[in-house]
Amino acid sequence: MSRPREGGPVVLGAGGWGSALAVTLAQTHPAVTLWARREALADELRRIRLNAAYLPGVALPSQVNVTSDLAAAVAEADFAFAVVPSVGMADLLSALPTSLGLVLCAKGLAPGGQRLSELAAERGFRQVAVLSGPNHAEEVGLGLPAATVIASRDEGFAHRVQQALMTPSLRVYTSRDVAGVELGGVLKNVVAVAAGLGDGLALGDNARASVITRGLREMARYLGAQGAQADTVYGLSGLGDLVATATSRHSRNRAAGEAIARGQAPERGGQVVEGLRTARFLAEWAEQHDFDLPIVQAVAAVSEGRLSPQDALRNLMQRQPRAEG
Numbered sequence: 001m002s003r004p005r006e007g008g009p010v011v012l013g014a015g016g017w018g019s020a021l022a023v024t025l026a027q028t029h030p031a032v033t034l035w036a037r038r039e040a041l042a043d044e045l046r047r048i049r050l051n052a053a054y055l056p057g058v059a060l061p062s063q064v065n066v067t068s069d070l071a072a073a074v075a076e077a078d079f080a081f082a083v084v085p086s087v088g089m090a091d092l093l094s095a096l097p098t099s100l101g102l103v104l105c106a107k108g109l110a111p112g113g114q115r116l117s118e119l120a121a122e123r124g125f126r127q128v129a130v131l132s133g134p135n136h137a138e139e140v141g142l143g144l145p146a147a148t149v150i151a152s153r154d155e156g157f158a159h160r161v162q163q164a165l166m167t168p169s170l171r172v173y174t175s176r177d178v179a180g181v182e183l184g185g186v187l188k189n190v191v192a193v194a195a196g197l198g199d200g201l202a203l204g205d206n207a208r209a210s211v212i213t214r215g216l217r218e219m220a221r222y223l224g225a226q227g228a229q230a231d232t233v234y235g236l237s238g239l240g241d242l243v244a245t246a247t248s249r250h251s252r253n254r255a256a257g258e259a260i261a262r263g264q265a266p267e268r269g270g271q272v273v274e275g276l277r278t279a280r281f282l283a284e285w286a287e288q289h290d291f292d293l294p295i296v297q298a299v300a301a302v303s304e305g306r307l308s309p310q311d312a313l314r315n316l317m318q319r320q321p322r323a324e325g
């Protein structure tokens with residue numbers, strides 16, 4: 001059972017996903033704390049009750065208390081949702097007590113390509129879970145139905161988080177496969193960039209379906225190599241999130257691919273595009289381990305400007321003929 005706390009659930013990071021999680025938690029808790037790194041953003045959220053920059057169109061209910069004081073936000077918490085972009089996760093962890101239970105919500109890797117849950121364990125956090133699934137903040141924030149997965153080796157912790165996050169519109173499953181759930185969310189972003197590249201080149205629906213399917217196969221091979229369970233990639237955090245991201249008008253990763261193919265800048269409105277950074281880490285790993293990740297490697301080469309989207313497509317289409325598998 002969750003230890004009852006005066007302050008209620010705590011969300012660290014006031015971007016789109018942190019805000020949507022705070023709104024979701026407010027459906028079932030009388031008080032939710034939302035921490036924003038910048039006081040200017042915290043002040044704006046308190047005043048207009050709207051995250052205009054990161055989640056426009058979703059009102060922050062009065063139960064959500066916004067602060068930029070990190071120590072105060074976690075002072076009474078037994079666990080917190082960590083929702084800053086992966087590039088900022090190491091700094092956030094350094095500022096938190098290791099007795100705090102952590103629910104890692106970013107879908108990217110730590111510097112050097114380490115999984116965020118490994119980083120947290122290395123830093124001494126004992127209760128660690130990862131949250132992942134087809135969960136566009138724009139839809140979850142509006143209360144549209146969705147499902148998600150919370151994975152932890154500590155089953156009791158996973159159940160506490162499940163209980164805290166479950167609402168009539170968000171169905172939360174648990175899993176013990178931390179690596180599988182975490183890496184599904186990480187890799188699907190790269191495949192979504194590839195799908196976006198295809199969209200930007202107007203390659204059509206068959207091409208997008210082919211990228212999704214071959215991308216899923218690539219994800220399965222990589223997850224297997226990292227010791228994940230074989231079937232996790234076909235769950236919400238793998239196939240589910242891959243379909244959501246590679247086909248959605250909300251996805252920043254898909255849109256980034258589309259923009260690159262059109263010769264435009266990949267980032268929009270300062271929002272995080274995890275897949276580009278992830279592709280570089282994974283392509284480096286593939287190179288070092290002589291491991292075939294053709295779609296990931298193509299996305300890395302295109303995003304670094306080493307290959308044009310058209311040449312990347314040609315290379316993928318002209319790979320050695322093979323059996324499906």
Ligand SMILES: NC(=O)C1=CN([C@@H]2O[C@H](COP(=O)(O)OP(=O)(O)OC[C@H]3O[C@@H](n4cnc5c(N)ncnc54)[C@H](O)[C@@H]3O)[C@@H](O)[C@H]2O)C=CC1
Binds near residue numbers: 013014017054088272
């Ligand atoms: N937006 C979505 O639908 C979903 C996003 N995610 C993941 O959640 C993570 C956060 O994404 P979003 O909330 O969408 O980001 P966002 O792009 O909407 O906003 C990022 C927020 O983090 C803040 N920030 C940036 N660097 C920071 C740092 N070093 N420390 C503290 N705060 C920092 C920014 O000021 C901003 O408030 C990403 O890893 C993303 O892949 C996961 C599920 C859904």
Ligand SMILES: O=C(CO)COP(=O)(O)O
Binds near residue numbers: 253
């Ligand atoms: O992870 C997400 C939905 O599940 C959000 O994807 P984007 O970061 O591509 O917008």
